Amino acid sequence: MAEKKLLRVEKLVLYFRAGNGVVQAVDGVDFDLNYNRAVVVLGESGCGKSSLAKAILRLLPRNVDSFSGQVFLDGKDIMLLNEEEFRQDIRWASISLVPQAAMNALNPVLKVGDQVAEPAMVHLGASKGEALEMARKMFQHVGVSVDFLDRYPFELSGGMRQRVAIAMSLVTSPNLVILDEPTSALDVLTQANIFNVLKRIKQELGVSFILITHDIATSSELADDVAVMYAGQVVEMSDAERFFSAPLHPYSQKLMSSVPRLRGTKELDFITGQPPSLINPPTGCRFAARCTMRFEKCVEEPPAFEKEGRKVKCWLHQ
Amino acid sequence: MSAEMITTMENNTPVPNAERDVILSIKDLRVWFELRRFGFGNAGFVRAVDDVSFDLRRGEAIAVVGESGCGKSSLMKTILGLYKPTKGSVIFNDRDISKFNAKEMNWYHSQVGYVQQDPFGALAPFMSIHRILEEPLIIGGVKDKAERLQRIRKTMEEVKLAPVEDFLEKYPHMLSGGQLQRVVIARAMILEPKFIVADEPVSMLDASVRVEILKLLRGLQEKHNLSVIYITHDLSTVSYFSERIFVMYAGRLVEKSKVQNLLQNAGHPYTHALLLGTSDPDANNAKTFKEVPPGEPPSLVKPPEGCRFHPRCSKIIKGECDVNIPPEFEIEAEHQVACWLFK
Numbered sequence: 240m241a242e243k244k245l246l247r248v249e250k251l252v253l254y255f256r257a258g259n260g261v262v263q264a265v266d267g268v269d270f271d272l273n274y275n276r277a278v279v280v281l282g283e284s285g286c287g288k289s290s291l292a293k294a295i296l297r298l299l300p301r302n303v304d305s306f307s308g309q310v311f312l313d314g315k316d317i318m319l320l321n322e323e324e325f326r327q328d329i330r331w332a333s334i335s336l337v338p339q340a341a342m343n344a345l346n347p348v349l350k351v352g353d354q355v356a357e358p359a360m361v362h363l364g365a366s367k368g369e370a371l372e373m374a375r376k377m378f379q380h381v382g383v384s385v386d387f388l389d390r391y392p393f394e395l396s397g398g399m400r401q402r403v404a405i406a407m408s409l410v411t412s413p414n415l416v417i418l419d420e421p422t423s424a425l426d427v428l429t430q431a432n433i434f435n436v437l438k439r440i441k442q443e444l445g446v447s448f449i450l451i452t453h454d455i456a457t458s459s460e461l462a463d464d465v466a467v468m469y470a471g472q473v474v475e476m477s478d479a480e481r482f483f484s485a486p487l488h489p490y491s492q493k494l495m496s497s498v499p500r501l502r503g504t505k506e507l508d509f510i511t512g513q514p515p516s517l518i519n520p521p522t523g524c525r526f527a528a529r530c531t532m533r534f535e536k537c538v539e540e541p542p543a544f545e546k547e548g549r550k551v552k553c554w555l556h557q
Numbered sequence: 558m559s560a561e562m563i564t565t566m567e568n569n570t571p572v573p574n575a576e577r578d579v580i581l582s583i584k585d586l587r588v589w590f591e592l593r594r595f596g597f598g599n600a601g602f603v604r605a606v607d608d609v610s611f612d613l614r615r616g617e618a619i620a621v622v623g624e625s626g627c628g629k630s631s632l633m634k635t636i637l638g639l640y641k642p643t644k645g646s647v648i649f650n651d652r653d654i655s656k657f658n659a660k661e662m663n664w665y666h667s668q669v670g671y672v673q674q675d676p677f678g679a680l681a682p683f684m685s686i687h688r689i690l691e692e693p694l695i696i697g698g699v700k701d702k703a704e705r706l707q708r709i710r711k712t713m714e715e716v717k718l719a720p721v722e723d724f725l726e727k728y729p730h731m732l733s734g735g736q737l738q739r740v741v742i743a744r745a746m747i748l749e750p751k752f753i754v755a756d757e758p759v760s761m762l763d764a765s766v767r768v769e770i771l772k773l774l775r776g777l778q779e780k781h782n783l784s785v786i787y788i789t790h791d792l793s794t795v796s797y798f799s800e801r802i803f804v805m806y807a808g809r810l811v812e813k814s815k816v817q818n819l820l821q822n823a824g825h826p827y828t829h830a831l832l833l834g835t836s837d838p839d840a841n842n843a844k845t846f847k848e849v850p851p852g853e854p855p856s857l858v859k860p861p862e863g864c865r866f867h868p869r870c871s872k873i874i875k876g877e878c879d880v881n882i883p884p885e886f887e888i889e890a891e892h893q894v895a896c897w898l899f900k
Contacts, residue, residue: 277843283763284734396853397625426624426790431834431847438846453763456793456835459842479840497768499793500837501820507797509768513733 243314245414245447246295247271251308253287253294260518261304264290266471268308269543272415272464277441277448279458279479281494282468285514288451289339291468292417295449296336297325312415331362335408339419342400345392351400352378352388355407362411370410377406380443381436398429402436409440417449422457434460455498459483467491470515470525477549487551490526524553580751580784581613581636585645588631592858603857605631607808608645613752618778618785620795620816622831623805624854629788632805633754636786637671638662667697670745672755672774676737676762680729686718686740687725690747697748708747715780716743716773735766739773746777752784760791771798792835796820801891804828807855807865813885814892824894826850827866864897872898 253265264287272278282288293299295310310317317329335358338344346354355377356370365373371388378385381402392400401421408416418437422430438461440446452458458465462479467488475488486492496508512529515521521528527537536554543550544557588606591599605628613619623629634640636647638654646653654665673679680689690709699705713721716739729737738758745753758774759767775798778785787799795802796816804812804825812825823829830850836842850869855861861868867878877897886899 283765398853427792427831427834428624428849431836431849435846435849438843455764456838459838459840460836460847462840462843479843483838483840494765495838497765498838499768499791499797501793501796501832501835502837504796507768507772509772510765513735 244271244311245274245276245313246449247309247311248295249309249311251291251294251310253290253299253306254304255290255300256302256304257518262517263471263520264517265294266520268468268471268473270466270473270476272447272449274414275441275445275447276463277437277450277461278464278466279450279452279462280466280468281452281455281458283453283514285517286468287471287517288468289419292336292419292449292451295417296330296334297322298336327362331358331408331411331413333413334415334417335411335413336417337404337408337419337421340424341404341421342397342424345400345403347392349391350389351392351395351403355388355403355410358407359410373410374406377410378403380409380440381406382432396429397425398432401425401429401433405433405436405440409444409446412444413446415447415449417451419451420453421450423452423454430457431460437461455494456500467494470520471517472525472552473543473550474526474552475550476543477551481549487546487549487556488526488553489530489532489555578615579612580615580650582648583612583636583645584610584648586610586632586635586642586647587644588628588635588640589643590631601858604628604808604860605857606635607860609805609808609810610645611803611810611813613784613786615751615784616778616782617801618775618787618799619801619803620787620789620799621803621805622789622792622795624790626854626857627805628808628857629805630756633756633786633788637669637754638665663696667693667748668751670748670750670753672738672741672745672753672758674757674760676734676741677729679741680737682729685726685728686713686732689729689740690744693744693747712743712747715746715777716740718743733766734762735769738762738766738770742770742774742777746781749781750783752786753778754786754788756788757790758787759794760789767794774798792831793837804831807860808857809865809895811866811895812893814894818889818892822889822892824888824892824899825866825896826870826872826898864895874898 249269251265251268255262255264268291280288280291299306312333352371352374355374359365359370359373375385375388378388383399383402422433448461450458450461465477465479465482466473467475469490475491486495493510499507510529515525523538523540527533532555541552541554543552546556586606586609589602589604592601592603594600609632621629635642642655646655657665691705694705694708710721718724718739759770762770771794777783799816802814802816802819803810806827812828823832833848852869855865863880864878864883867873874897883895883897885893885895887893888899
């Protein structure tokens, strides 16, 4: 790949040790992301999409069995950095994370302004006054009145707390923000509001996003690219335009046809069966057991085939 | 609760014979919760449900749509007989449920099924599926053990927890989210109720499982001529699984309509906002900003005068919307909108 990308992930592997075996949560994931773009990682619960976020940020629990692969940020392999360099230069400085349910994880006894300012003090070495000024600016970007800087989390509504969590991830001006299910607990109008905020931040600050979600309909609000994950692997990678109109992988197709639509009266479909266990995933294509289009070839694991700039891990597209 | 009692009570009540008879009727229902200051002394009321009226017909599915805090759960719990109405009444088979004594309430609960929102939290972790499903039957007065088992099997097959043997002795932690929700539905169905209240039955489930569960509920509804009340905040699923839709905002129903009429010809500005706010998967969404009404839903302790949506409404009529509470205007057959624009 000649052109320089913001983020390039190659053969990323993250396995966990569990009581009854090794969980292959992220199994050889490749994808890349350009400057000022948003990629949506779609998948059902347990497919490894949150583990992917943790692997990129190297936020690993103690029971890691193996962790390998390459992650290039601005062309530099950040997997080669040692723990301290990674903490200082990457986490929050270059890549920040809005974890799942972040809005409920704010410290209840600290003012939200101080909480938003803290990363700037720790990672950029700003003084308290400078950091608060940066927090004030971020509040304006995410659309929370600056009067709220001195309030405590319980005084804010859910949507506002979520925006505060987003402000906190942006205060160090990272190039990449990873959002893990940012709106799954919010109401329709609040969701629409948060996505407006994210779109505006993308335009104004030029950041890139990795949006991890299972909500296909709302993910289209931000997506430039889409990566579909199934059982620890990325099975399809495509631009949003072509993905939402015509997904390639049988799993993506089924997933799309299970999305209820407000406009139009398409018959809904669902996928029978359950995703395989990640402890002993089937050899060959991992979706084969639930796939209506499987054939002899599917007992072998398909590579990612390139098709007009899209990638799909399915023998049908050989 | 004996079997005889159920029959006598059904004999007392006029048995509806028309296919689309009203089975549940809610009249001017008001549920207010008192706020207390230091444990005594009134500090106002939380007006969770205010002047809500509607009829539920036999075999019909209705959806109550609203954001969190709009009072839809309080409405549901009042219908289930868990809260006493402050004013107004819930009429089931021509009888006011708030006047039921304990025995009659017990009977009423055998007529109503309740599907909880979170299947992971709704089932006791130390009880096997067999026991979970047997309990309502024991409370419902089915004394014969063999009959109980036979009814459990029948219901489990109906919700497609088959083969039954594989599931009977399992515990909730051994099942997936979709299977747990099937157990919750089986528990609601096992006493063969007349109607079911489903509180966000699929919001905790994955996209591909969601449709399966909703289709299952739809199938049960048609097979047993059940009535269903869906409580939800997700407009996009509503059109597939219910006939009528009620939009709730800050304790009041602002629009009542058949689903298709509402989608094509929404009246209330709040309904418009909800429809606009709901996304369909479409790559063009990323290119535009959504129009969202400013502000947030009001506090139910001191809701705004007049129409409760007026502080956020772009079509406000000054001197009318902020003073007088809008009555329901009928804009077409079976389509009422509580908004002064339709005077």
